[in-house]
Amino acid sequence: MDSRDLTQALRDATEDLTPRDGFAGDVVAGGRRRRRRNRVAMASAVVGTAAVAAIAMTGPTPLSAPPAPGASQQTEPSRDWRMSYQGGEHVDDPLRVTEIIEAWTTGLRTGRPANQNGTFDDRPGDPHVYWAGDTINGYGEAAIVMEVVRLSPDDERILTGVVATPPNTTAPRLLGLQLDGPGEQGQFVLPDNRTVVAVARPGTELWLSREITYTDEGSQRHWMPYEATDGVIVQDLYDNSNKLNVRLVAGAEPTPENMDPDRIRPLVMTGRDAVPTARGLPWDRTVDLGANDAASSVGDRFDASAEFTKALRDSGQLDPWSYQERRSPWLVMARVQDGVLMIGEHQELDEAAYVYVAMPRGDGGYDVRRAGTTDHSLPVAVRLPDNGGYVVAAFGEELTYRTGWDGAWSAPFRDAGLLPPEATHVQAGDHFLDLANAK
Amino acid sequence: MRDAEFTDFVTHRSPTLLRSAYLLCGGDHAAAEDLLQEVLERVFPRWRRIRDNPEAYVRAALVNAATNRWRHRSRRVTEAPLAIDVPAPPVAGPEQHILTHDLVVRALATLPTRMRAVLVLRFFDDLSAADTAAVLRCGVGTVKSQTSRGLARLREHLTPSATATTGAADGQP
Structure with a gap:
């Protein structure tokens, strides 16, 4: 089939398709509903900004004084749009607002959850309840509070916190804090480990991805846009989501090509267990199957650990929004025709740890592929190109191989080895592997 | 005026866009219609900004939405047919x-x-x-x-x- 055949086949296959009756009317009605929601949100934001301007004109404060000649024209924190915006169904309830402010003030005074060293004690203004409303999935009420903090005489920023009632308690408490920079911040996961409350300018979108999906072609993220209609987005991560693998991004729809670390809005975890579990293999050595020959000096030795990390980073196999440079704690390296083959592991966030094989290409780069997770991939076995045999590894184990069902087992060797192409089976401790299954 | 323009665009261009959506959705007619409707509804509030070349904008949005939709679905179920060599x-x-x-x-x-x-x-x-x-x-x-x-x-x-x-x-x- 050539491209002309394909074009014709696709056109023939779709020529009878038409939208259902009333489709255009449904679309226009749905579009109008969306536009109405956006307008309400934008009107609220504009009113808030106008109020700030009025205050600045009638009651100058040290923060609202005109900037000195040559001074930065950057918006002062106290005039930031967020400091005058208010959203949420409870923000007009004076009793609730008083409780929220009290929780904020108490939290900062007692250093819970942060400020034990008094870093945020210099606060020239007043706390501002930016949003107070109900969350979804039954967590209950929550609030976002902001206040300008002076970190040094010329460094004032907005400090944003989330106030909510923790499980098994009755009073609201300050549960998490986030300081501006870079960019506007204020994203929290509540103690139920599934409710996300994130500040966003009304009418704008934040993109949320709940997890990394690993496929044969590399890692992927499914991004969902959420529009802030009330100054925040409130989203549920679902029961089976792992909060540590969530990513929130501001701006245009995230793609690997437009990945910009400054657009990632880090989430503050207010619950417990906020540390990823290390799922790698308990190995900590490098096995060199002839990658560095005896004649090479130490200075010329192949730095496999750095090279492996670089190969993974450049491969597109890893998630660009989660990538952190870390070295594999173990490596197997072997000399092959086009360079040095490397096998190691990498774990992203709180995902599984995967074994990766970096196969050198002739151009100095590597073809990288996943060879399974570390929890059920032992022993590691990689088929070399051009009938070059196999690399097998099972650290801490005694390995042996044979060249047929009737063949004798080889002399045992430890950790890893380079097997001839005629090898058919490997025994590694309690594991038995048919090399026909080697990738 | 803006609403009328948009309605006209949807009425006249939906069949063509639906065909693209159908292929992007792997031949699922209902899913394609849902996808197209969602994309067009999202486009409506932005119509003034994009009306110089709306079809290109909608097509790009359709592709992105389809990609996301399929990523989402592929997490849950494998829907690729196991065999496609239907005997002639x-x-x-x-x-x-x-x-x-x-x-x-x-x-x-x-x-x-x-x-x-x-x-x-x-x-x-x-x-x-x-x-x-x-x-x-x-x-x-x-x-x-x-x-x-x-x-x-x-x-x-x-x-x-x-x-x-x-x-x-x-x-x-």
Whole structure:
């Protein structure tokens, strides 16, 4: 089939398709509903900004004084749009607002959850309840509070916190804090480990991805846009989501090509267990199957650990929004025709740890592929190109191989080895592997 | 005036856009209609800004939405057919023609989402490699390599003896 055949086949296959009756009317009605929601949100934001301007004109404060000649024209924190915006169904309830402010003030005074060293004690203004409303999935009420903090005489920023009632308690408490920079911040996961409350300018979108999906072609993220209609987005991560693998991004729809670390809005975890579990293999050595020959000096030795990390980073196999440079704690390296083959592991966030094989290409780069997770991939076995045999590894184990069902087992060797192409089976401790299954 | 323009656009361009959506959704008519409706509704509040070239904007939004939709679905279920080598009827006739079209759509559905999007944009929507790259926000080189690999994989699927692989389970080295 050539491209002309394909074009014709696709056109023939779709020529009878038409939208259902009333489709255009449904679309226009749905579009109008969306536009109405956006307008309400934008009107609220504009009113808030106008109020700030009025205050600045009638009651100058040290923060609202005109900037000195040559001074930065950057918006002062106290005039930031967020400091005058208010959203949420409870923000007009004076009793609730008083409780929220009290929780904020108490939290900062007692250093819970942060400020034990008094870093945020210099606060020239007043706390501002930016949003107070109900969350979804039954967590209950929550609030976002902001206040300008002076970190040094010329460094004032907005400090944003989330106030909510923790499980098994009755009073609201300050549960998490986030300081501006870079960019506007204020994203929290509540103690139920599934409710996300994130500040966003009304009418704008934040993109949320709940997890990394690993496929044969590399890692992927499914991004969902959420529009802030009330100054925040409130989203549920679902029961089976792992909060540590969530990513929130501001701006245009995230793609690997437009990945910009400054657009990632880090989430503050207010619950417990906020540390990823290390799922790698308990190995900590490098096995060199002839990658560095005896004649090479130490200075010329192949730095496999750095090279492996670089190969993974450049491969597109890893998630660009989660990538952190870390070295594999173990490596197997072997000399092959086009360079040095490397096998190691990498774990992203709180995902599984995967074994990766970096196969050198002739151009100095590597073809990288996943060879399974570390929890059920032992022993590691990689088929070399051009009938070059196999690399097998099972650290801490005694390995042996044979060249047929009737063949004798080889002399045992430890950790890893380079097997001839005629090898058919490997025994590694309690594991038995048919090399026909080697990738 | 703006609403009337938008309504006119939806009325007249929806059939064409639906066909693209149908291919992007791997031949799922209902899903394609839902996808198109969602994309058009999202476009409506932005109509004033995009009305100079709305179709290109909608097409790009459609591709992105379809890619996301399929990523989401692929997490939960594998919907690629296990075998697509439906035996041909003994005598070629009109039904053979329809069968071929069906096979092409089903073969297209087995491709990764972005590869499928590249083929749909290039060979159904007649976009150049550069325009396709702009829609997908990737390099022209990526479009070319995806096109070449996509066509090769389609050919593989459409050869009489071809069967789609079920894929090896992860974790087996």
